[in-house]
Amino acid sequence: MxxxxxxxxxxxxxxxxxxxxxxxxxxxxxxxxxxxxxxxxxxxxxxxxxxxxxxxxxxxxxxxxxxxxxxxxxxxxxxxxxxxxxxxxxxxxxxxxxxxxxxxxxxxxxxxxxxxxxxxxxxxxxxxxxxxxxxxxxxxxxxxxxxxxxxxxxxxxxxxxxxxxxxxxxxxxxxxxxxxxxxxxxITSVPKHTQKLTGVDALTHAVEAIAAKTCNPIGEALALRAANMIVSQRALLNLLEDDNDIHAAEQMLLAANLAGQAISTCMLGACHAMAHALGALHGIPHGQANGICLATVMKLNQEKAQTAYAQLGTVLGGTGDAPTLAQYAIERVSWFIHEEVGIPTTLSEVGIEPSHVNALADEALSDMDLLTNPVRIKTHEEMAALFKQLL
Amino acid sequence: MxxxxxxxxxxxxxxxxxxxxxxxxxxxxxxxxxxxxxxxxxxxxxxxxxxxxxxxxxxxxxxxxxxxxxxxxxxxxxxxxxxxxxxxxxxxxxxxxxxxxxxxxxxxxxxxxxxxxxxxxxxxxxxxxxxxxxxxxxxxxxxxxxxxxxxxxxxxxxxxxxxxxxxxxxxxxxxxxxxxxxxxxxITSVPKHTQKLTGVDALTHAVEAIAAKTCNPIGEALALRAANMIVSQRALLNLLEDDNDIHAAEQMLLAANLAGQAISTCMLGACHAMAHALGALHGIPHGQANGICLATVMKLNQEKAQTAYAQLGTVLGGTGDAPTLAQYAIERVSWFIHEEVGIPTTLSEVGIEPSHVNALADEALSDMDLLTNPVRIKTHEEMAALFKQLL
CATH class of the missing domain: 3.40.50.1970 (Rossmann fold)
Incomplete structure (x- = not known):
C-alpha cells in the first residue's frame, strides 16, 4: 500500500x-x-x-x-x-x-x-x-x-x-x-495551432486552480480530473494527432470545462498574471504564454503548494511521499507542455528581449490573478526575476 | 513517465x-x-x-x-x-x-x-x-x-x-x-460507530458513482477526489483515531459531500441495491451493509468498469496499466474497509443465513440502483449468487 x-x-x-x-x-x-x-x-x-x-x-x-x-x-x-x-x-x-x-x-x-x-x-x-x-x-x-x-x-x-x-x-x-x-x-475542425494553445490554457487553468490560495475541494476535484484527462489520458495529444478522434475532442472539451469550473471557484495564479502581461504588451497568444511560464511558476510555488502539487502528481501517475510527488508533477507538466505538445521553453523564442522585462513586470504586478498565487510576489524585482529566468 | x-x-x-x-x-x-x-x-x-x-x-x-x-x-x-x-x-x-x-x-x-x-x-x-x-x-x-x-x-x-x-x-x-x-x-462529536458506518457509506457512494453506467465526468471528478480523501488522505481513520482532529472531520464532511454530489448526477449500483435489501429485511445498518458488499460487487464489475476502476486505482496511489490499476483499486478499497476500518467481510457475521438469501435476492432485484450498475444483473439466480458469495 x-x-x-x-x-x-x-x-x-x-x-x-x-x-x-x-x-x-x-x-x-x-x-x-x-x-x-x-x-x-x-x-x-x-x-x-x-x-x-x-x-x-x-x-x-x-x-x-x-x-x-x-x-x-x-x-x-x-x-x-x-x-x-x-x-x-x-x-x-x-x-x-x-x-x-x-x-x-x-x-x-x-x-x-x-x-x-x-x-x-x-x-x-x-x-x-x-x-x-x-x-x-x-x-x-x-x-x-x-x-x-x-x-x-x-x-x-x-x-x-x-x-x-x-x-x-x-x-x-x-x-x-x-x-x-x-x-x-x-472541436475537431479547429486548426491544430489553436487546439494546441487552447489545450495548454486549459491545463494551466487546472494547475493554477489547485495551487491557488483560494482553492476549494470542489474546484480542486474538477481541476485534478481535468489535468488527468489532458495529460495522462492523452486527450490533447490524441486530438492533435487525429482530427477524426471525436472521443479525444470530447475529453478535451470536458477537461477544459472542468478546469473552467475550477478557476471560476478557486481562481488563478502568477502564470496567468505573466501571460496577461505578455499578451497585452507583445500580443503573445494566451495559451502560448501560459505554456512558456507554467513550469517556472510551479517551481516558484513548489514548497508552498506542495500538498496541492502532490495531489496533482498522484493523478498524473506518480507515487511516493508528498515532496516526491510534487516534484514529479512539475516535471510531468513541463515534459508534457514542452516535449509532447511542443511549446517553446523560453520567452526569447517568441521575441521577448531583456529590455522588455521591466514593463512586463510592472504590468504583471498589477494583475488580479497574482493575489491568489500561493507564493506572494510583492516587488517589481521578484516579478522581473521570474521573467528573466524565462529569457 | x-x-x-x-x-x-x-x-x-x-x-x-x-x-x-x-x-x-x-x-x-x-x-x-x-x-x-x-x-x-x-x-x-x-x-x-x-x-x-x-x-x-x-x-x-x-x-x-x-x-x-x-x-x-x-x-x-x-x-x-x-x-x-x-x-x-x-x-x-x-x-x-x-x-x-x-x-x-x-x-x-x-x-x-x-x-x-x-x-x-x-x-x-x-x-x-x-x-x-x-x-x-x-x-x-x-x-x-x-x-x-x-x-x-x-x-x-x-x-x-x-x-x-x-x-x-x-x-x-x-x-x-x-x-x-x-x-x-x-462531525467530531458523532459516536465512533456512526462515524465509521457513515464514512464507509460515503466511500461506497464514490466507488459506485464512478462505475455507474450513467457516470459523467463532473460527478466522476468529485467521486475520485472523495475516495482519495477518505482512503489515501486517511480522513476517516484520522477522525476515528482522534475526536479533536477538526481537520479530519472537515475532510470527511467534504468527501461525503463530493460523493453525494457524485451520486446525485451519476447514480449508484448493485452494492446499494444489496444494502437496501439487507436494511429492509434484516435491519443491517446501511453503511455496514455497503461495507460488507462493496468489494464483492467491484469484483463482479471489474471487467466492465475497468476504465473507471483504473482511475480510482490512480487516485488511490496505484500505478501500471488499466487492468493492474483496476485490480489495485479493488484490493485497496477492500483492505481499507475490512482491515483498516474493521467492517466484517461476511454477511454471516451480521446474522444472515443461507435461508435468507432468496428473499434478499428478490428484494434487491427490484431496486432502482441495479439499473445503473455496470454489469446487468438480470436473474434471481445471479443476485442470489452474489449474496451466497458473501455468507
Missing part, C-alpha cells in the same frame, strides 16, 4: 454551479429540445463569421428554428466595448429574451457582456469589476467551439477597450451562463 | 449543482450572514432531540435569531410519512418561508419531503417517484451532522412508511437544497 498523503487544508469557501451542462456529440444540434430554449420566445445567436462557414453551422441554426430572430456574427478575436454596447441596444429594442453564444472565449464573453448591458443599462464600462452586477441576467446558452477557457461555466468575462488597449475584467456569479452545451463536433 | 490511461467513454449527460455550498469550521454559527437566510422572514429549524443536547446547538440557534419561528425536533431515525405530513401542515398554516435542517440523512430527507408537501399539497405519498415534483420548493438549508449521505447536495429523498415497512423514494432536481453548510464542528 502506498504512502498516505497529508490532508489538504482548505479555507472556508462558497461554491455553486448555477450553469446547467449538457454534453455529447451532436448535442448542439438539438436546441429545440433544450429546456431553457423551450421557454424562449425570441433568440439571438452570437457567433463569428468563420464558424458560419463550417458544416456544423446549419444543423445548429436549423435546430434553433423560428425562434432565432437574427444572427450576430461580427464578433472579433478580442471583443470590443462598442460592439457590446451596440449589440445590447439592438437586443433590447427587439425584445429578445434569450441569447445563444457559439464560439470561443471571445464570443462567449461578448455574449455575457451583452447580457449585462441589456439587464443593467448604460455602457459595459459602467459594470467593470468584482461583484458589481448582483442580479440575474437574461438566459444565455454557451456552445464552446474551442477546448480552452471554459468560459461557458465561469463567472468571468473579459472585454477589450481597443481605443486605449485595456482589458476590462468582470467577475460576478451572474456571469455564469444559464446553460452550456459541450458538443465535441465543434 | 507512467503508462497512459485510455480515455473514459461517457454517455451524453446533463449536470448542474443548484445548491450553494458554504464550508468551514464554525460556518453553521453564522446563519445571520447567510444570503438565503437574509431573505427569509420566518424559519423553522428541523432537527432531532439528540442534537439539541450538544454544545454546538445553542450558538447555531442563536445565530438564527428571531427569524426562527419554532424548532421541530421529533425526527426519528427513519422519517415517517405521518410526521412529514403533519409538519408540512403546520408550516403552511404558520406562513413559514424557509427551512433549516440540522442532522443526518433522515433529518435532511424529512425536511426535503416537508418542502415537497408544502409546495405541492396532498400527502407526501402522492409525490413518490422519479421527476414527479418539477417546480421549485421553498428554500431549504441543510447542515449535515454526519459525514455520510451527502443528502445536503443530492436530488434524492427517502421517507419510510412505517405502517407497511416500505421506503418511499423521491428523485427530482427540485430536491437539491438551496444551500448546504458544511461545518466540521458537528
Amino acid at each position: 502506498p504512502e498516505n498523503l497529508a490532508p489538504t487544508p482548505y479555507r472556508p469557501f462558497e461554491h455553486a454551479l448555477p450553469t446547467q451542462v449538457w454534453s455529447g456529440p451532436g448535442s448542439s444540434f438539438q436546441l429545440q429540445k433544450n429546456p431553457i430554449l423551450q421557454k424562449a420566445q425570441r433568440v439571438v445567436l452570437i457567433t463569428d463569421a468563420g464558424l458560419q462557414k463550417t458544416e456544423n453551422y446549419s444543423p445548429l441554426l436549423e435546430s434553433l428554428g423560428e425562434k432565432c430572430a437574427w444572427v450576430e456574427s461580427e464578433v472579433s478575436a478580442d471583443s470590443d466595448v462598442h460592439l457590446v454596447n451596440a449589440m445590447a441596444s439592438r437586443i433590447r429594442k427587439d425584445n429578445i429574451d434569450t441569447l445563444v453564444a457559439l464560439g470561443g472565449g471571445s464570443v462567449m464573453d461578448t455574449a455575457k457582456a451583452v447580457a449585462v448591458v441589456v439587464q443593467k443599462g448604460g455602457s459595459i464600462e459602467d459594470h467593470v469589476g468584482f461583484k458589481r452586477i448582483g442580479e440575474p441576467l437574461m438566459p444565455l446558452i454557451c456552445i464552446p467551439t474551442t477546448a480552452g477557457t471554459g468560459s461557458e461555466c465561469t463567472q468571468f468575462a473579459v472585454i477589450k477597450n481597443h481605443q486605449d488597449n485595456k482589458k476590462l475584467i468582470f467577475v460576478d456569479d451572474a456571469l455564469c451562463p444559464a446553460g452550456a452545451i459541450l458538443d465535441p463536433k465543434w | 507512467p503508462e497512459n490511461l485510455a480515455p473514459t467513454p461517457y454517455r451524453p449527460f446533463e449536470h448542474a449543482l443548484p445548491t450553494q455550498v458554504w464550508s468551514g469550521p464554525g460556518s453553521s454559527f453564522q446563519l445571520q450572514k447567510n444570503p438565503i437566510l437574509q431573505k427569509a422572514q420566518r424559519v423553522v429549524l428541523i432537527t432531532d432531540a439528540g442534537l439539541q443536547k450538544t454544545e454546538n446547538y445553542s450558538p447555531l440557534l442563536e445565530s438564527l435569531g428571531e427569524k426562527c419561528a419554532w424548532v421541530e425536533s421529533e425526527v426519528s431515525a427513519d422519517s415517517d410519512v405521518h410526521l412529514v405530513n403533519a409538519m408540512a401542515s403546520r408550516i403552511r398554516k404558520d406562513n413559514i418561508d424557509t427551512l433549516v435542517a440540522l442532522g443526518g440523512g433522515s433529518v435532511m430527507d424529512t425536511a426535503k419531503a416537508v418542502a415537497v408537501v408544502v409546495q405541492k399539497g396532498g400527502s407526501i405519498e402522492d409525490h413518490v417517484g422519479f421527476k414527479r415534483i418539477g417546480e421549485p420548493l421553498m428554500p431549504l438549508i441543510c447542515i449535515p451532522t454526519t459525514a455520510g449521505t451527502g443528502s445536503e447536495c443530492t436530488q434524492f429523498a427517502v421517507i419510510k412508511n412505517h405502517q407497511d415497512n416500505k421506503k418511499l423514494i423521491f428523485v427530482d432536481d427540485a430536491l437539491c437544497p438551496a444551500g448546504a453548510i458544511l461545518d466540521p464542528k458537528w
Whole structure:
C-alpha cells in the first residue's frame, strides 16, 4: 500500500454551479429540445463569421428554428466595448429574451457582456469589476467551439477597450451562463495551432486552480480530473494527432470545462498574471504564454503548494511521499507542455528581449490573478526575476 | 513517465449543482450572514432531540435569531410519512418561508419531503417517484451532522412508511437544497460507530458513482477526489483515531459531500441495491451493509468498469496499466474497509443465513440502483449468487 498523503487544508469557501451542462456529440444540434430554449420566445445567436462557414453551422441554426430572430456574427478575436454596447441596444429594442453564444472565449464573453448591458443599462464600462452586477441576467446558452477557457461555466468575462488597449475584467456569479452545451463536433475542425494553445490554457487553468490560495475541494476535484484527462489520458495529444478522434475532442472539451469550473471557484495564479502581461504588451497568444511560464511558476510555488502539487502528481501517475510527488508533477507538466505538445521553453523564442522585462513586470504586478498565487510576489524585482529566468 | 490511461467513454449527460455550498469550521454559527437566510422572514429549524443536547446547538440557534419561528425536533431515525405530513401542515398554516435542517440523512430527507408537501399539497405519498415534483420548493438549508449521505447536495429523498415497512423514494432536481453548510464542528462529536458506518457509506457512494453506467465526468471528478480523501488522505481513520482532529472531520464532511454530489448526477449500483435489501429485511445498518458488499460487487464489475476502476486505482496511489490499476483499486478499497476500518467481510457475521438469501435476492432485484450498475444483473439466480458469495 502506498504512502498516505497529508490532508489538504482548505479555507472556508462558497461554491455553486448555477450553469446547467449538457454534453455529447451532436448535442448542439438539438436546441429545440433544450429546456431553457423551450421557454424562449425570441433568440439571438452570437457567433463569428468563420464558424458560419463550417458544416456544423446549419444543423445548429436549423435546430434553433423560428425562434432565432437574427444572427450576430461580427464578433472579433478580442471583443470590443462598442460592439457590446451596440449589440445590447439592438437586443433590447427587439425584445429578445434569450441569447445563444457559439464560439470561443471571445464570443462567449461578448455574449455575457451583452447580457449585462441589456439587464443593467448604460455602457459595459459602467459594470467593470468584482461583484458589481448582483442580479440575474437574461438566459444565455454557451456552445464552446474551442477546448480552452471554459468560459461557458465561469463567472468571468473579459472585454477589450481597443481605443486605449485595456482589458476590462468582470467577475460576478451572474456571469455564469444559464446553460452550456459541450458538443465535441465543434472541436475537431479547429486548426491544430489553436487546439494546441487552447489545450495548454486549459491545463494551466487546472494547475493554477489547485495551487491557488483560494482553492476549494470542489474546484480542486474538477481541476485534478481535468489535468488527468489532458495529460495522462492523452486527450490533447490524441486530438492533435487525429482530427477524426471525436472521443479525444470530447475529453478535451470536458477537461477544459472542468478546469473552467475550477478557476471560476478557486481562481488563478502568477502564470496567468505573466501571460496577461505578455499578451497585452507583445500580443503573445494566451495559451502560448501560459505554456512558456507554467513550469517556472510551479517551481516558484513548489514548497508552498506542495500538498496541492502532490495531489496533482498522484493523478498524473506518480507515487511516493508528498515532496516526491510534487516534484514529479512539475516535471510531468513541463515534459508534457514542452516535449509532447511542443511549446517553446523560453520567452526569447517568441521575441521577448531583456529590455522588455521591466514593463512586463510592472504590468504583471498589477494583475488580479497574482493575489491568489500561493507564493506572494510583492516587488517589481521578484516579478522581473521570474521573467528573466524565462529569457 | 507512467503508462497512459485510455480515455473514459461517457454517455451524453446533463449536470448542474443548484445548491450553494458554504464550508468551514464554525460556518453553521453564522446563519445571520447567510444570503438565503437574509431573505427569509420566518424559519423553522428541523432537527432531532439528540442534537439539541450538544454544545454546538445553542450558538447555531442563536445565530438564527428571531427569524426562527419554532424548532421541530421529533425526527426519528427513519422519517415517517405521518410526521412529514403533519409538519408540512403546520408550516403552511404558520406562513413559514424557509427551512433549516440540522442532522443526518433522515433529518435532511424529512425536511426535503416537508418542502415537497408544502409546495405541492396532498400527502407526501402522492409525490413518490422519479421527476414527479418539477417546480421549485421553498428554500431549504441543510447542515449535515454526519459525514455520510451527502443528502445536503443530492436530488434524492427517502421517507419510510412505517405502517407497511416500505421506503418511499423521491428523485427530482427540485430536491437539491438551496444551500448546504458544511461545518466540521458537528462531525467530531458523532459516536465512533456512526462515524465509521457513515464514512464507509460515503466511500461506497464514490466507488459506485464512478462505475455507474450513467457516470459523467463532473460527478466522476468529485467521486475520485472523495475516495482519495477518505482512503489515501486517511480522513476517516484520522477522525476515528482522534475526536479533536477538526481537520479530519472537515475532510470527511467534504468527501461525503463530493460523493453525494457524485451520486446525485451519476447514480449508484448493485452494492446499494444489496444494502437496501439487507436494511429492509434484516435491519443491517446501511453503511455496514455497503461495507460488507462493496468489494464483492467491484469484483463482479471489474471487467466492465475497468476504465473507471483504473482511475480510482490512480487516485488511490496505484500505478501500471488499466487492468493492474483496476485490480489495485479493488484490493485497496477492500483492505481499507475490512482491515483498516474493521467492517466484517461476511454477511454471516451480521446474522444472515443461507435461508435468507432468496428473499434478499428478490428484494434487491427490484431496486432502482441495479439499473445503473455496470454489469446487468438480470436473474434471481445471479443476485442470489452474489449474496451466497458473501455468507
